[in-house]
Amino acid sequence: EPEVTQTPSHQVTQMGQEVILRCVPISNHLYFYWYRQILGQKVEFLVSFYNNEISEKSEIFDDQFSVERPDGSNFTLKIRSTKLEDSAMYFCASSEESGSYNSPLHFGNGTRLTVT
Amino acid sequence: DQQVKQNSPSLSVQEGRISILNCDYTNSMFDYFLWYKKYPAEGPTFLISISSIKDKNEDGRFTVFLNKSAKHLSLHIVPSQPGDSAVYFCAASRAAGNKLTFGGGTRVLVKP
Numbered sequence: 272e273p274e275v276t277q278t279p280s281h282q283v284t285q286m287g288q289e290v291i292l293r294c295v296p297i298s299n300h301l302y303f304y305w306y307r308q309i310l311g312q313k314v315e316f317l318v319s320f321y322n323n324e325i326s327e328k329s330e331i332f333d334d335q336f337s338v339e340r341p342d343g344s345n346f347t348l349k350i351r352s353t354k355l356e357d358s359a360m361y362f363c364a365s366s367e368e369s370g371s372y373n374s375p376l377h378f379g380n381g382t383r384l385t386v387t
Numbered sequence: 388d389q390q391v392k393q394n395s396p397s398l399s400v401q402e403g404r405i406s407i408l409n410c411d412y413t414n415s416m417f418d419y420f421l422w423y424k425k426y427p428a429e430g431p432t433f434l435i436s437i438s439s440i441k442d443k444n445e446d447g448r449f450t451v452f453l454n455k456s457a458k459h460l461s462l463h464i465v466p467s468q469p470g471d472s473a474v475y476f477c478a479a480s481r482a483a484g485n486k487l488t489f490g491g492g493t494r495v496l497v498k499p
Contacts, residue, residue, distance in 0.1 A: 275430070277430075304486075306487075313489050313490065313491050313492075314431070314476065314478075314487075315489070316486050319485065319486060362430050364430075374485075375433040376487065377433065378423075378430030379430050380428065380429050380430045381429075381430050
């Protein structure tokens with residue numbers, strides 16, 4: 272079965288550094304997402320992306336965050352200047368369609384980001 | 388964000404018995420409800436969903452029930468198997484998009 276793949280599985284960075292989290296969505300999917308889960312908290316929506324632009328973003332997704340689809344296969348999340356509170360598990364997801372419960376999100380296994 | 392709540396953080400059940408997981412929501416704009424299962428070191432995996440126009444959806448051992456008036460849904464797993472031991476997340480979305488609002492999860496342990 273096709274999978275969403277994320278790299279790296281664990282990223283350690285110093286506060287103030289830039290990080291790029293990478294994702295390869297399922298090949299025929301058109302909608303892409305980033306979610307995150309801070310330890311002990313809920314999985315939270317960050318951003319959705321379609322047709323090379325952001326379709327929706329949460330309050331968490333401020334100017335420090337950006338997303339990009341640099342080529343036909345990768346989808347990246349960049350955090351410009353990391354803060355301690357950015358430490359979390361970041362999940363990439365993709366779906367074939369939008370607005371249909373018959374097209375559920377498929378999640379990757381996540382990147383654990385640790386900011387020291 | 389308390390729009391989706393799972394009030395039971397954990398559940399322990401004997402193999403072969405029924406597991407019942409509960410979820411409450413407050414936002415009446417939610418149209419679709421989904422259950423995801425998550426094993427350690429993996430991402431959430433879609434399990435089953437239900438539209439707000441239905442009150443029940445069944446897929447094998449998994450059945451989701453929706454009570455719109457009570458803003459409550461439940462997931463029944465019967466019979467429960469040891470491989471079902473995982474964290475189960477309830478999630479909700481509005482019709483127009485796929486942004487999911489998650490509950491806090493219920494950790495299920497199925498004892499052999």
